[in-house]
Every structure is written in C-alpha cells, then in structure tokens.
Amino acid sequence: MVMSVEPGSSSGWANWAGCESADCTVLTPRGTDEIVAAVRQAEGRKLRPVGSGHSFSGIARPEQLQLSLDRHAGVRSLDCTTGLVTVEGGLTLRRLNALLAEAGLAMTNLGDIDRQTVAGALATGTHGTGARFGALSTQVRALELVTASGEVLHCSATENADVFEFARVSLGALGVVSTVTLQTVPAFALRAQEVSLPIGEVLARFDELAGSIDHFEFYWFPHTDRVQTRYKTRLPLEDGLAPLGRARTWFDEELVANDVFRMMVATGRRVPSAVIPMNRFAVRVWGSRSYTDRSERVFVTQRRVRFKEMEYAIPRAAMPEAMSRVRAAVDASSWRIGFPVEIRVLAPDDIPLSMASGRESAFIAVHVPAGAPHDGYxxxxxxxMADYAGRPHWGKMHTLDADALARVYPLHAEFAALRNRLDPQGLFGNAYLDRVLGPIG
Structure with a gap:
C-alpha cells in the first residue's frame, strides 16, 4: 500500500533562543509509515527532522521542509522486568520521565532540561553529569531509522550494527529516528547538596570531587571568586524522600532562579557596569541547601530566562587549568558576563560522535542572554578549548568546521562516509551539517 502525507503548511520556525530561524513547509506525520511517505514525497527538496528547537546551533534549521514528530510521540512498549522501553522519536523527555515514574522506572542519567524530544536529545549528544555515568545515548539499545530512500532500518548491536554504532549520536544526518529502545533502571532517589565554596578550593579538589560524587557539577559566576557546587548522591527510593517544601521550591526555583535572575540579566544589559556588583552580591547570598527527591525531579530544572550557549568537552584532567584560563580571560577583558559558567563531568563511551567518546570528559558551558553579542566571549x-582538543556540543554554538572536527573525532571520516551512503543526495542536509561533516560526496 502506498501512503501519502497531506501537504504541509507554511510556517516560520525559530529555535528556543531565537538565534536560528527559517521559513519552511511543515510536515507532521504520525507513525513510521507516514514518515516513510513524507521522505518519499520530498522529491528533491531538503527535509530536516526537527525536535523541540532547544538547540542553539543551526543543527535543526530546516531549509525547505520541516519534519515535525509532534504527532509521533507515543510509547510502543514498556517492560518493567527488563527495563527496556521503546518510544517514538517525538516523545519529550518530560513526558518520558513521567511515564517511567508511573512504571517504577527511571533514566539512569539526565541533563537539566527536559523539553527536548528523545530523538533530538540523542542526535545532539545531550548529557548530564557524573564521572561513572554516560550521556543519554549510552542508554540506547536499539532504534528504527528511516533512510533517504524510504527504507526502514532496524538497528542494534546485532542488527545493522555498523549503522547503530554511529546512529546513537547521529546529528540527524543519517535519517529520521522513528523509534528508540532505551535501557532504564528501577526508580531511585537523589540527595542533592548545594554549597558555596571558593573557586580555588574546588579546582584544587576537582578530580577528587568529580570521582567520588555520583553526579557532581559546579557553577561559577564571572567576576567573583566563588562557585556553587552541587552534589547528587543516588539512594534507594525506599530510604524515603525529603523534598523541598512548596514555599521553598517556589522561592528558590521560581522567584530567585527565574524572576530575580531575569531582572538581573535585564539590568545588566541596560547597565553593564552593574553586572560585577550584582554577581558579587549573588554569590554572597548564595545559601546551602539539602533535599532528597525522585531522580528526575532533582536532575531537571526549569529555565525560563532565555540565553545562548556554547559548551565544550575536554579531557577531565585538563579542567582545572582550562577553567583557570577562562577565568583569567574574563578578568582581563571588558566583558560583563551575568550568566554563570557551568562545569560537568562524564564517563567515557564508545559512540563515535559523542563528546565523551574514548575519554573521561569534563564540560565547560558558557552563556550570554538571548539577543546579546557573544562573539568575543x-x-x-x-x-x-582548542588547546585541549576540545569537542563542541553539537546542539550548541561553535565555529568549527569538518577539518577541525576530524582532528578531535578519530571516526569523523567514517561517519561522513556512512552519511554519504545512506543519504547520497543530501535529503536531510542543511548548511550546518555541510560545515561540520563536509558536503555530500
């Protein structure tokens, strides 16, 4: 049976930060058969699968046709015994977390944003933190890929294994990820402890802290000498929960982290000279807190202040030196940076285009307000980062091209060759992919 997809509607597309936009025709298939039909009906036009638009780079920017999986967002199967769950690519992490919690399961690691689709988060190498834990893509056990010819490839470690190896972090360049099978774990709790410390102390103890704490991260407000550390320790749910109360949650997460911070950012943009005293005041009033809650509630935070972001992965051992150099560069400049710098860690993995491929990694993420200039900083x-063979996050801003990326990803050429084989006409391409992978052919 030949299935067709209704003609799409024209629409303006923009990412969450507003730094990428396009006019395009939107297709909204439901089910793998309709995805296949959409691919076959593209007829030479570029067709870009787009998730929730939470990437800051141009990776998702559609040039002619946008393939939205908003209607392709269900759960195909969930096995509480094995922990294997198969979901459609358009399901958001937020919805996935809720469904897993109802079944007594959880993702073993998560980032701090849950608005992405599963397919989009995997394609860009989305990650959380934890020296013994991997990025979200390390939890993939199988996937279904619709290629440019309309073929449906079932990929796993035992079926189309050569494609599966690369498709776990695919940049959306190999085809449309229709379904994903994830390995989940029994639901667990996290005890979160947040403490303000001098940056020198944290950098001196960085390897110890990163290696001894299940999920370690810290935030440095530029123009200050202190950081906010976050320690997250895994605990059995049956040990009990001690979540923050409703009033404390509103005060910390809504009023301070969003409303007050939004006013600080707006003030800093109007009056740059106010940034340094505001940052120094903020770190003086940073308090310590400790609470225990379900893992997904601790991993994820709500971010309503819009920003642009760049993030690089470097060898974990290089983090203290690299962070000291970033701090020195800020101190020596005329920039006024109101957003904190975020530091996380991750275990090595075997995924060719993962930021943590083959090495223990640390991540430095820098931010500016959406709409603010960012080039200098x-x-x-x-x-x-280039001095440490830095690898940029695929979904965040950077300027590297295929030649530079080939120097830090040993299997970059093999990935590009697989792209050429599966999509020889560049159906799923855009300017960003041509820059970071090289043009088709």
Whole structure:
C-alpha cells in the first residue's frame, strides 16, 4: 500500500533562543509509515527532522521542509522486568520521565532540561553529569531509522550494527529516528547538596570531587571568586524522600532562579557596569541547601530566562587549568558576563560522535542572554578549548568546521562516509551539517 502525507503548511520556525530561524513547509506525520511517505514525497527538496528547537546551533534549521514528530510521540512498549522501553522519536523527555515514574522506572542519567524530544536529545549528544555515568545515548539499545530512500532500518548491536554504532549520536544526518529502545533502571532517589565554596578550593579538589560524587557539577559566576557546587548522591527510593517544601521550591526555583535572575540579566544589559556588583552580591547570598527527591525531579530544572550557549568537552584532567584560563580571560577583558559558567563531568563511551567518546570528559558551558553579542566571549573560550582538543556540543554554538572536527573525532571520516551512503543526495542536509561533516560526496 502506498501512503501519502497531506501537504504541509507554511510556517516560520525559530529555535528556543531565537538565534536560528527559517521559513519552511511543515510536515507532521504520525507513525513510521507516514514518515516513510513524507521522505518519499520530498522529491528533491531538503527535509530536516526537527525536535523541540532547544538547540542553539543551526543543527535543526530546516531549509525547505520541516519534519515535525509532534504527532509521533507515543510509547510502543514498556517492560518493567527488563527495563527496556521503546518510544517514538517525538516523545519529550518530560513526558518520558513521567511515564517511567508511573512504571517504577527511571533514566539512569539526565541533563537539566527536559523539553527536548528523545530523538533530538540523542542526535545532539545531550548529557548530564557524573564521572561513572554516560550521556543519554549510552542508554540506547536499539532504534528504527528511516533512510533517504524510504527504507526502514532496524538497528542494534546485532542488527545493522555498523549503522547503530554511529546512529546513537547521529546529528540527524543519517535519517529520521522513528523509534528508540532505551535501557532504564528501577526508580531511585537523589540527595542533592548545594554549597558555596571558593573557586580555588574546588579546582584544587576537582578530580577528587568529580570521582567520588555520583553526579557532581559546579557553577561559577564571572567576576567573583566563588562557585556553587552541587552534589547528587543516588539512594534507594525506599530510604524515603525529603523534598523541598512548596514555599521553598517556589522561592528558590521560581522567584530567585527565574524572576530575580531575569531582572538581573535585564539590568545588566541596560547597565553593564552593574553586572560585577550584582554577581558579587549573588554569590554572597548564595545559601546551602539539602533535599532528597525522585531522580528526575532533582536532575531537571526549569529555565525560563532565555540565553545562548556554547559548551565544550575536554579531557577531565585538563579542567582545572582550562577553567583557570577562562577565568583569567574574563578578568582581563571588558566583558560583563551575568550568566554563570557551568562545569560537568562524564564517563567515557564508545559512540563515535559523542563528546565523551574514548575519554573521561569534563564540560565547560558558557552563556550570554538571548539577543546579546557573544562573539568575543565565546571566541576567546573556544580558542582556549582548542588547546585541549576540545569537542563542541553539537546542539550548541561553535565555529568549527569538518577539518577541525576530524582532528578531535578519530571516526569523523567514517561517519561522513556512512552519511554519504545512506543519504547520497543530501535529503536531510542543511548548511550546518555541510560545515561540520563536509558536503555530500
């Protein structure tokens, strides 16, 4: 049977930060058969699968046709005994977490944003933190890929294994990820402890802290000498929960983290000279807190202040030196940076285009307000990262091209060759993919 997809509607598309936009025709298939039909009806036009638009780079930017999986967002199967769950690519992490919690399951690690679709989060290498834990893509056990010819490939470690190896972090360049099978774990709790410490102390103890705490991260407000550390320790649910009360949650997460911070950012943009005293005041009033809650509630935070972001992965051992250089660059500049710098860690994995492929990794993420200039600050940090064979997050801003990326990803050429084989006409391409992978052919 030949299935067709209704003609799409024209629409303006923009990502969450507003730094990428396009006019395109939107297709909204439901089910794998309709995805296949949409691919076959593209007829030479570029067709870009797009998730929730939470990437800051141009990776998702559609040039002619946008393939939205908003209607392809269900659960195909869930096995509480094995922990294997198969979901459609358009399901959001937020919805997935809720469904897993109802079944007594959880993702073993998560980032701090849950608005992404499963397919989009995997395609860009989305990750959380934890020296013994991997990125979200390490939890993939199988996937279904619709290629440019309309073929449906079932990929796993035992079926189309050569494609599966690369498709776990695919940049959306190999085809449309229709379904994903994830390995989940029994639901667990996290005890979160947050403490403000001098940055020198944290950098001196960085390897110890990163290696001894299940999920470690810290935030440095530029122009200050202190950081906010976050320790998250895994605990059995049956040990009991001690969540923050409703009033404390509103005060910390809504009022301070969003409303007050939004006012600080707006003030800093109007009056740059106010940034340094505001940052120094903020770190003085940072308090310590400790609470225990379900893992997904501790991993995820709500971010309503819009920003642009660049993030690089470097060898974990290089983090203290690299962070000291970033701090020195900020101190020596005329920039006024109101957003904190975020530091996380991750275990090595075997996924060719994962930021943590083959090495223990630390991540430095820098931010500016959406709409604010970023070239000077991001460019200076990017040059520092280059000295440590830094790998940029695929979904965040960077300037590297295929030649530069081939020097830090040993299997970059093999990935590009697989892309050429599965999509020889560049159906799923856009300018970003041509820059980071090289043009088709």
């Amino acid at each position: 991001f460019g200076a940090v990017e040059r520092i």
